[in-house]
Amino acid sequence: MSTPTTATPSARPLIELGTSFWAAKTLLTAVEIGLFTELGSGSATLGDLQAGLGLHPRSARDFLDALVALDLLERHDGRYRNTDATGYFLDENRDTYLGGWMRQASKHLFRAWGGLTESLRTGKPYIGWDSQDFFERLYEDLDERRSFIAAMDAWTTHIATELAAGLDWRGYRDFTDVGGARGNLSARLAKAHPHLIGTVFDRPEIAPLFAEHMAGHGTADRVRFVTGDFFADPLPEADVLLFGHILHDWNADERRELVARAYDAVRPGGIVVIYDRMIDDDRRVNRTGLLGCLNLLVVTPGGSEYTVADCRSYARDAGFAPVAELSLFDGLETAVVARKA
Numbered sequence: 520m521s522t523p524t525t526a527t528p529s530a531r532p533l534i535e536l537g538t539s540f541w542a543a544k545t546l547l548t549a550v551e552i553g554l555f556t557e558l559g560s561g562s563a564t565l566g567d568l569q570a571g572l573g574l575h576p577r578s579a580r581d582f583l584d585a586l587v588a589l590d591l592l593e594r595h596d597g598r599y600r601n602t603d604a605t606g607y608f609l610d611e612n613r614d615t616y617l618g619g620w621m622r623q624a625s626k627h628l629f630r631a632w633g634g635l636t637e638s639l640r641t642g643k644p645y646i647g648w649d650s651q652d653f654f655e656r657l658y659e660d661l662d663e664r665r666s667f668i669a670a671m672d673a674w675t676t677h678i679a680t681e682l683a684a685g686l687d688w689r690g691y692r693d694f695t696d697v698g699g700a701r702g703n704l705s706a707r708l709a710k711a712h713p714h715l716i717g718t719v720f721d722r723p724e725i726a727p728l729f730a731e732h733m734a735g736h737g738t739a740d741r742v743r744f745v746t747g748d749f750f751a752d753p754l755p756e757a758d759v760l761l762f763g764h765i766l767h768d769w770n771a772d773e774r775r776e777l778v779a780r781a782y783d784a785v786r787p788g789g790i791v792v793i794y795d796r797m798i799d800d801d802r803r804v805n806r807t808g809l810l811g812c813l814n815l816l817v818v819t820p821g822g823s824e825y826t827v828a829d830c831r832s833y834a835r836d837a838g839f840a841p842v843a844e845l846s847l848f849d850g851l852e853t854a855v856v857a858r859k860a
Contacts, residue, residue: 540629543629544625544629545585545589546586546589546591546621547621547624547625547629548582548625549582549586549591549609550609550618550621550622550625551622551625551626552572552573552574553572553611554568554586555601555606555609555610555618556609556610556611556612556618557571557572558592558599558600558606558610559601559606559610559612559613561600562595562598562599562600563598563599564597564598564599565580565583568583568599583599587599591604591605592605609621614676615677616673617673617674618673619666619669619670619671619672619673620670620671620673620674621670622666623666623670627818628817631644631814631817631818632814633645634817635816635817638816638817642816644816644817644819645817645818664725664728665728668700668701668725668728671703672700672701672703674764674848674852675703675704675707675763676703677848678704678763678847678848678852679703679704679707679708679711680707680711681845681847681848682704682708682792682794682845682854683707683711683712684711685845685847685854686792686845686856688708688712688714688715689714690758690788691715691758691789691790692714692715692716692758693715693716693717693718693757693759694708694715694718694757694758694759694760694761695717695718695719695720695754695755695756695757695759695760695761695784696717696718696719696720696763697720697754697760697761697762697765697777697781698720698721698749698762698763698764698765699719699720699721699761699763700719700721700725700728700729701725701729701731701732702717702719702729702732702733702736702738702742702744703732704761705717705719705738705742706732706733706736706738706742707736709738709742710736710738715741716741716742717738717741717742717743718742718743718744718745718755718757719742719743719744719745720746720747720749720755721744721746721747722748723746725744726744726746729744730744749765749780750776750777750780753783753784754780754781754783754784755784756784756785756786757784757785757786757789758785758786758788758789758790759785759789759790759791759792760781760784760785760789760791760792761791761793761794762777762778762781762791762792762793762794763792763793763794763795764794764795765777765795766793766795766825766830766833767795767796767811767815767822767823767824767825768819768822769821769822770821770823771825771829773821774825774829774833775833775836775837778833778834778836778837778839779836779837779838781837782837782838782839782859785839785859786859788858788859788860789858789859790842790858790859791834791839791856791857791859792854792855792856793833793834793854793855793857794845794847794852794854794855795824795825795830795853796808796851796852797824797825797826797829797830797852797853797855798812798825798826798827799826799827800826800827800828802826807851808824809824811824812824827853827855830853830855831857834855834857835857838859838860839857839858840857840858840859840860841855841856842856842857842858843856844856
């Protein structure tokens with residue numbers, strides 16, 4: 520009787536995963552050079568794109584055809600054009616543009632991830648790619664600050680639409696967006712619900728960018744800016760407090776402290792809304808959230824993503840009663856909503 524043979528596992532998934540940074544950097548570079556914006560007005564030939572984007576002929580065709588193979592471009596009769604997704608999200612002339620965040624990933628995060636091995640051994644951000652704390656440097660340089668905040672707006676534009684529709688705002692008069700930067704989310708909530716008055720609480724360096732953004736949205740009379748340090752100063756009182764992409768920058772004790780501070784600022788009957796790329800409670804499904812933990816390792820002193828159960832615990836410990844969870848932005852984000860009695 521012959522002995523059954525065990526099938527040899529395929530090496531292809533490991534090889535493709537091990538070189539997946541090739542595909543990631545190809546996409547990030549396409550955004551960085553403005554390829555999808557260039558194609559926003561219509562299709563173009565290889566020659567058109569070489570001339571318009573300043574591409575060397577050696578690998579321009581390879582670059583564009585790699586994007587076709589990655590389903591990021593279409594090619595018909597020698598002409599390239601955006602897919603539905605790249606046209607919608609990566610054309611800089613559209614309100615739905617996500618490329619600002621990708622430009623930051625290409626410029627900063629791609630380099631920082633080169634230090635993952637070192638950071639896993641030290642527990643500290645990778646210092647080889649920058650001599651200063653990432654966020655401190657961003658706030659010192661106006662151009663970097665403007666670019667980073669615009670990148671974050673790529674997310675808040677979409678999240679604001681979903682929060683405006685997904686929460687019942689009729690019983691609330693006002694809200695405070697803690698660390699709300701130039702107020703992109705606040706302006707969009709105020710426009711969606713004209714009865715709401717908003718406050719953005721952030722560092723004084725952000726105030727000029729906030730004023731510009733509110734003027735552009737026509738919401739300067741309905742959203743104000745208050746400066747302060749959310750670990751040192753009282754948070755502005757409101758019916759609703761929002762923490763968006765804030766808690767994950769800090770360690771667990773600091774997150775608990777911030778949610779406790781929110782409890783003091785929320786009026787009775789009001790709510791706190793916390794959204795981040797939260798991890799599933801079993802810590803095995805949400806790859807974006809788990810990889811996000813490693814991203815925060817290489818760029819922050821103590822930040823990490825956290826589970827939905829962790830977030831509910833922070834809220835309960837502060838005195839809130841968790842009441843709802845919302846899946847946001849195609850499942851990439853989760854919002855936990857908790858009420859103050």
